Amino acid sequence: MKFVKLILAFLLVTCVFTQELDLDKEINDAFEAFLEKYQKIYNSQFEKDSRFNVFKNNYLETHQTNGNIQGTLEDDDNMKVGVTQFSDMTKEEFQSKILNLNMANIPKPSSANKKFLENEEERNLQSITIPSSWDWRLYGAVTNVKSQGACGACWAFTAAANIEGQYAIKYRKLMNFSVQQMLDCSYGDSGCQGGIMNSAYDYISRAGGLQTDSSYSYIGYRGSCNFNPALAVARVTGYQFAPSTDETQIMAFLYSRGPLGITMNANNLQFYRGGVISGPYSSCPYAPNHGVTIVGYGNTPAGTPYWVIKNSFGSGWGEGGYFRIVRNIGLCGINQYVITANLA
DSSP states (O other): OHHHHHHHHHHHHHHHHHHHHHHHHHHHHHHHHHHHHTTOOOSSHHHHHHHHHHHHHHHHHHHHHHHHHTTSSOTTTSOEEOOOTTTTSOHHHHHHHTOOOOGGGOOOOOHHHHHHHHHHHHHHHHTOOOOSOEEGGGGTOOOOOOBOTTSOOHHHHHHHHHHHHHHHHHHSOOOOBOHHHHHHHOTTSOGGGOOOHHHHHHHHHHHTOBOBTTTSOOOSSOOOOOOOGGGOOBOEEEEEEOSOSOHHHHHHHHHHHOSEEEEEOOGGGTTEEESEEOSOGGGSOOOOOEEEEEEEEEEOTTOOEEEEEEOSBOTTSTBTTEEEEEOSSOGGGTTSSEEEEEEO
16 A cells, blocks of 8 residues: 555656646747747847746746636637737836826816816717727728837827827828827927827927828837928817716717727736736726727627727737727726827
């Protein structure tokens, strides 16, 4: 009997050891694939080893997360996480280097004027009959997904995406507008260190317009302002916030006005691969650090309501550069700052 117990113990240890070896190989192979896919180059072996350790911790965490949520919802509802271009970054690095906003620049209108505007706009939105689903990508109001790279310029990408949508709807012409112009010239913002959409709109209005991306292309860092008024195409006269945080009202605002800029707590976007981001509000409260663009809404086959949101992490991230997040509970604060530019 004692011999049998020893054999069983030996087999158990061997099995565990084999599983650990298999997992180590899996992680090593995943890291090499990651380096190749995202063209990662490190300055030294020490840096590479350090990044591998970060990657390993993130890899194990995301696989555990997928295991915990597997089977709790229909596949289309389930948020999926995994390896992204940010997998060699700690959460703190992702938040400080990639997610940047300057919420101090949000205007504070007088309460009397704000109340009048909200009541008037709410009455208008309540009179609109909206479809059960909508996607501005299907109606020629959304340009291709861009990548902000290592620059925290989400605010400028969001402002551009909103203006592109407004311009396409108003003038029936879809154009890519310059993020770099805002990055270089909007001195009320801080370039790659952060900004906010309403401040960008104020700049464009004062400057006399926004050039196209082809005439003022993105380079991914703040340079000298080279704005040429003669090449300005889109002209902004002001901006408007959604009159309510009620997401049904925001659906009507989106349907009637076009793609909308929003802010959100984007901490859980670091490893997002697909599906609907969901959970109680407490799992992702409003702590705004990223700007993105709502382009549509819908429901999964299982009935989960969601928003369709355009990001600026490139088309290889998420669902072709987009992500979905559950609707109607204000998750991650997506209903707190909703804005659109007004065009001349």
